[in-house]
Amino acid sequence: MGCGDALEAIGGAYFGQGAGQIFMGSVNCVGNEAILSACESRRTGMYDHSKDAGVICNPSLRLIDGHNSCSGRVEVLFNGIWGTVCDDGWDASDAAVVCREMGCGDVIEAKSAAYFGQGSGPVWISDLQCSDTESRLRDCKSGGWGRGTCGHEKDAGVICKDNVRLVSGTNPCSGRVEVLLAGQWGTVCDDGWDASDAAVVCRQLGCGDVIEAKSAAYFGQGSGPVWISDLQCSNTESRLRDCKSGGWGRGTCGHEKDAGVICTGECKPFNS
Numbered sequence: 001m002g003c004g005d006a007l008e009a010i011g012g013a014y015f016g017q018g019a020g021q022i023f024m025g026s027v028n029c030v031g032n033e034a035i036l037s038a039c040e041s042r043r044t045g046m047y048d049h050s051k052d053a054g055v056i057c058n059p060s061l062r063l064i065d066g067h068n069s070c071s072g073r074v075e076v077l078f079n080g081i082w083g084t085v086c087d088d089g090w091d092a093s094d095a096a097v098v099c100r101e102m103g104c105g106d107v108i109e110a111k112s113a114a115y116f117g118q119g120s121g122p123v124w125i126s127d128l129q130c131s132d133t134e135s136r137l138r139d140c141k142s143g144g145w146g147r148g149t150c151g152h153e154k155d156a157g158v159i160c161k162d163n164v165r166l167v168s169g170t171n172p173c174s175g176r177v178e179v180l181l182a183g184q185w186g187t188v189c190d191d192g193w194d195a196s197d198a199a200v201v202c203r204q205l206g207c208g209d210v211i212e213a214k215s216a217a218y219f220g221q222g223s224g225p226v227w228i229s230d231l232q233c234s235n236t237e238s239r240l241r242d243c244k245s246g247g248w249g250r251g252t253c254g255h256e257k258d259a260g261v262i263c264t265g266e267c268k269p270f271n272s
């Protein structure tokens with residue numbers, strides 16, 4: 001898939017159940033196969049889509065030294081080496097593609113001139129000409145990878161809206177917790193929702209400490225999917241996505257159990 005190394009293999013139809021014929025069961029790969037069909041597998045036996053496999057690849061794009069997980073210096077993995085992006089031609093259309101690829105919300109601002117500090121390694125790419133329709137930065141037209149003469153003083157950065165937001169609260173740091181997954185905003189089930197989980201949301205949003213975790217749609221019922229339940233954050237995570245949970249997109253929770261939070265902070269400079 002061109003995604004780098006595998007980070008996590010996921011069962012139980014984590015990304016939702018597929019449809020149609022199931023082509024492979026009991027897949028046994030050594031790890032050096034170039035394509036999945038080269039792996040030994042068994043087609044006998046009964047499989048249903050509740051066991052559809054998924055994978056989270058090692059990312060080939062990251063945001064470094066930003067104020068939250070959705071802002072920072074843009075770094076790309078090319079030929080196995082992390083490098084940066086030159087700000088020549090860097091604009092909001094290019095930055096929007098980065099926000100999308102990172103699973104963040106819309107772009108707030110494209111940053112130039114090493115706004116988030118200078119990176120190291122190669123400056124992999126310059127003159128990006130994204131049309132803002134691409135789902136990945138590598139799909140954009142550009143001056144070419146690994147060809148530029150740009151210095152790190154021109155490292156590009158981005159500020160995106162976060163993939164977590166608080167809705168219907170009395171200030172920007174309180175409200176119903178909503179998370180962006182697969183391009184769609186949804187809510188969090190209050191099963192297992194406690195102050196440790198809520199504290200991670202406050203931290204991720206730059207909203208200070210948690211005052212109270214709220215349950216039972218305290219801030220009103222949301223719409224769309226209930227993306228996650230049984231969160232088991234240890235309060236050391238910097239992002240909600242890093243917490244253990246009952247799995248994303250698997251629950252049967254209703255919006256009457258939407259989780260909420262009240263954080264101490266009221267200033268949210270990058271996500272307002």
Ligand SMILES: [Ca+2]
Pocket residue numbers: 089090091093094127128129130
């Ligand atoms: Ca551009």
Ligand SMILES: [Ca+2]
Pocket residue numbers: 192193194196197230231232233
């Ligand atoms: Ca919990």
